[in-house]
Amino acid sequence: MWFKFFQAKRPSSTATVETIALSTGSVPLHLVRLARARRYVLRLRNDGTVRVTIPCGGSLTEGKKFAERQREWLENQIQKRASSPRQKSRWSIGSEILLRGQLVQIELMEAGKIRVGTEEMNIADAEADLRPAIEAQLRRLAARELPARVWELAKQHQFTVQRVTVRNQRSRWGSCSRRGTISLNWRLIQTPAHVSDYIILHELAHLRHLNHSQHFWQEVEKLCPSYLDAEKWLKIHRGRLI
Ligand SMILES: [Zn+2]
Structure with missing residues (x-):
């Protein structure tokens, strides 16, 4: 974890820029000496460049070797970032989105009408970002x-559910309250x-288990x-989803 959260607050450092060759291409490698680094x-970094901080008494050569040893980790991270954009991307005609686990394309049927997999819907402006309308x-x-699926599975496995809600949760897929309310993230329709x-x-x-204990996972x-x-x-x- 320690290599993820480090940030230099003061500009009291000098950088040497080299490159590091990865299977995904060469990326700039900034070697930065920092007196207070241990x-x-x-x-x-967010711009796709790599930064190595060199501690007091360290060398550029060692810094570069250090980066090269992390090559596999870097390649994984770069791939991960490429497949999971941080910002909500705009959806337009031709964009691919997930619906019930399938990648489907947003198609224009006729003026004012689009289709996304099994879903057809009217839209005001095909040039605008279609994401809000499609998400709704x-x-x-x-x-x-x-x-309906919750009731079905509850019946099948003999659970008593009081209420089911479908919500727009930012960071969780579902939750369950002590009183028997199950809340689900609407994005599960995309899985x-x-x-x-x-x-x-x-x-x-x-x-049955309001925790993530071993008994819970056995259940x-x-x-x-x-x-x-x-x-x-x-x-x-x-x-792609959240
Ligand atoms: Zn849980």
């Missing part, structure tokens, strides 16, 4: 489909059924034996 620290539509779709089912079963399991595994695949899918696609 060890070599590597950071991938997907949210309505989620509000229709996800609660494959095995993933949204897992989240629902995960929240149902919280009705999850019983309800959803392939839950690790679902967790993995979410990890890979999270950037």
